Amino acid sequence: MTTLPQELEVETVPRPKALIIDDAFDNVHLYEVSLNNFKEYYQEKETDLVPVLESLGLPSPEENFWDDDEEQLLGYLNKLWENINDRPLREVVRHPKLFATKLERLEDLESVCLNIESQEIDIEKLPSTHDFSDLTIIAENKFVYIFIDYNLGVTPGDAAVNKAKEVARLIYDKCEDQDQKPMTILMSSDSSVKELKDEFKKDSGLVEGVFRFTPKTDLKDKSKITLLARAYAEEFFCNHMLQDYIQSLIAAAAKAQEDFATGVRMLMVEDYAFIQDSILQDQQQPLGDYLAWLYGSYWTHLLVTNQPLKEKQEKIDQIISKKKPLHHSLPTPELSDIFMKALYETELGELKQHPWVGIEAGVASLPFLHLGDIFTKPNEKSVFMVLNPQCDLERPDCKSNDLSILLLPGKLEVLDTISQKDAKTDFFVFEGNSYRINWNFKQFITVPLQGIESWIKQTGFERNLRLKEPFVLDIQQQFSSHISRVGLPVSPPFSTNVIIRVRYKNFDSTVNDDFIPRSDKFAFLPITRKKENIRFTLNFALEFKSALVAEVAVLTKILKAETDEKTIANIKAILEAIENFIPAYDKWFFDNRAIPYPEANKIKPLRNKVLAVTLDSKAEYSAQVPFMLDIITQSAAAIEIEAEVIPEKAMQPAEINVRAIESHEVAPSLDVLTDKITDGDVEVTQALVAGIASSEPSKSQDLNEMDAEPKQDNSHSEKNSSNK
Structure with missing residues (x-):
């Protein structure tokens, strides 16, 4: 042998x-x-x-x-x-x-x-x-x-x-x-x-x-x-590494719950009295508010220090994948819900006064606000966020009546666009829709603490959520002229559904606008800090391929019965294109599972002689191939093109006017950007930094004096105390 x-x-x-x-x-x-x-x-x-x-x-x-x-x-x-x-x-x-x-x-x-x-x-x-x-x-x-x-x-x-x-x-x-x-x-x-x-x-x-x-x-x-x-x-x-991690996470949560209950039960009533007397009394901080922070941090410690969980975490920390993942379907909506709850405190209830009002002498009857409180209004895309240092808000006394509450305006932007703005909060769910918040540092307003309740009644805004640390601190520090930034955890990859239709120009030049039924389950656009590609799902690949195979059978049957030479030639041309495409279809899909976001009315080839892609195509079929993927958006220009951004006309920042509040026109245009504050405008920059850093009210911004003509206010620079 x-x-x-x-x-x-x-x-x-x-x-x-x-x-x-x-x-x-x-x-x-x-x-x-x-x-x-x-x-x-x-x-x-x-x-x-x-x-x-x-x-x-x-x-x-x-x-x-x-x-x-x-x-x-x-x-x-x-x-x-x-x-x-x-x-x-x-x-x-x-x-x-x-x-x-x-x-x-x-x-x-x-x-x-x-x-x-x-x-x-x-x-x-x-x-x-x-x-x-x-x-x-x-x-x-x-x-x-x-x-x-x-x-x-x-x-x-x-x-x-x-x-x-x-x-x-x-x-x-x-x-x-x-x-x-x-x-x-x-x-x-x-x-x-x-x-x-x-x-x-x-x-x-x-x-x-x-x-x-x-x-x-x-x-x-x-x-x-x-x-x-x-x-x-x-x-x-x-x-399977991720499955093991999830199993360990659930087991660690059960163990943390057991240890948490044991640890909390070990404390005596005197311990809580000691906390209140030695720490909170002088600071006038409510005990319940303090314990919510204390026990929340304690619970997190018990969870993340679980040794079996740490071992699994070390393994998944080594996961590196540069290849775009294949999505069998759209991303799970629960991911958005989990991140929303991690990013914001929700279900805060009605805005109330400090819990010590009427109990402790010297505590003023004023609203109990927190850094990061977000005010929203039904059916409105405008929001406001409290940006005062937390220490100024926790202990309202009679001197706090005129404390200027700095309200930073923001604009909700739908997630089918890619924003190039730095001052933003990447994710926000409001009235069942997903947005990002673009913050406008140029049109902030201030309202005296004693006037907040009146402002709420007059404008219709309500306090519903609170942005958590470190995210709110990042916005606060950006507002303070970027003195120092806080590194943020990487946001999960959010996405928005994309409606896809496949248009088909037949051998007789008739156009089938729905070669496969249009759906928002076939593709999605990841929303990240960088420009992303549209990603097709496996469901789309299966449906499109099945329809192509079926069309071959239909055209073959028509061809056998056809006698007109020109029509026969047209049918053969389309048949040849499809039949050449089907054997290469699988490789084509896996190579093109993610494609760059197309431009409106510009046709880009995806497969020679067979398939092209465009955005928001017109009724006329202008592609030179039989099949065209048409991505349908809410508007014809769904993506910001960086080279085409044209700065809007600069406007002078102005103090808010009481009449504007009464007519519900607070911050009438959050999108207007001014060029007043630049690297060269030192005085104005210092004035704004002092405004957030100062714990004293600024009389020039008191609501009682807002009927004056708009003018540049530099009075803040005289009182530049540290941000507590």
Whole structure:
């Protein structure tokens, strides 16, 4: 036997393995075929069945079989089912009274298996009746994928779904020591199970990404299986590291809750009295307000110092991925909700007076404001934020009546634009919509503390939220002429949905504006501090490819019946373009899953002779290719183009006028930028810095004197005390 030289020996790379668990692989269940049904079948098909049974060496039903013996019936049915791969037998038992329904489900799954194997993946099969307390097959095989039927039982329902959840959890736990755990794919003939994936996440304890949902119809589709297989192969390499981190985080939270309760219960009433007397009395800070900070910080400490959690954190800290992730669907809305609650204190309730009013002598009957308090107004895009130092607001006395409350105006901007402004808060949810807040340092107003309640009544603004530290400190310090900046935690990647339609110019020049149904589920625009690309989802790729395949069939049929030479040439041209595109489609999509944001009415090629992209296209189809992706925005210019920004006419900053407040015209134009304060305007810059730093009221900005003509006010520079 000739052997290759050692240097020429090639190591064979093993094919990835998949385990498929489905009740379609089960033996016959007794309730699937009743004795009466089998009798009726046998009486009808005896002459067809007996020769097939003889060829397989299987006995015909005996005379005593017709007794009401269910176990005997079940044994005989399973003998037939064990030989179901025999083609003549399969055809003769494909009968409504026998195995027609069971065969239909099995053949559906066999189609799925063949498609998976076509992607160079070896498969193993398990029935739903397997004893899943024994998972030796998992231990002995390094499966890359685990396909589980979502209704893991012959009868769909809660019991079958719960079994799928239990099996997924058991398999995941069994693979606990493996470096690369398998990807779990939940599949079902019912495409509506996509809506149930959140419930599955909650009950199974698995993070989406560790598992995926895929309809069996997609797995049977030869045009889609290539996309799905590559999508599964491209799963984030650290999926399971993140799953372990989440599990450790939840366990650490439970341990922190236990330790928190123990620690808090150890304190005595005298301890709280000591805090109040030795720390808070002189500062006039309410005990409840102080304890909210104290215990919030204590809880955070108990959570983040949990040793198992720190070990998992060290692992995910090493995650680096420069490749754009593939999104199976739009980003989860819960991410926005979590960050909103991390960024702002919500549900503050009605603005009230200091808790010590009427209890402690010297505490004035004034509103109890905080640094970062945000005032909003229903159906308005304008907001105001309190920017005074916190120490000036915590202890209102009779001298605080005229304390100037500095209200910084902001403008809500929808997240389908990319802002180039530095003075902004990146995320804000208001009335169900997502915005960023662009702060306007040039048109701030001041209102005496004793006049805040009147200002609220006159303008209709309400205090609803409070921006937390360090975010509010960053805005405050930017306002103070950027004396020092506070490093911010990196914001999560927010996004806004993008409506996509595919326009198609047919061989007869007619235009189908919805070649696939337009949807806001096909793409999204990440909202970050840098200009981002539009990202397409896998759902878009599947729908578009499926529509292309269907169009080939339609055009081929039309071509056979067509006689006009010009029309034939047009059809052939489009057919050739599509047929050349389909084999390269998968690579094209994965290479173009993220594309630069297009410009309005400018057509950019995406695939030579086939596909282009544009923004807010007009009714006329002007592309020179048959297909055009049209991105539809709220307005034709949804993205700021940096080179085209034209500064607005400069305006002089002016003091607010009482009449403006009464007519609800406070800060009438938050977008107007002035060029008065520049690096050369030293006096004006110093005056504004002094205004935020001073804890004394500025008489020139008192509401009682705002009827004067607008003028430049430099009085703040005379009292430049430190910002506490």
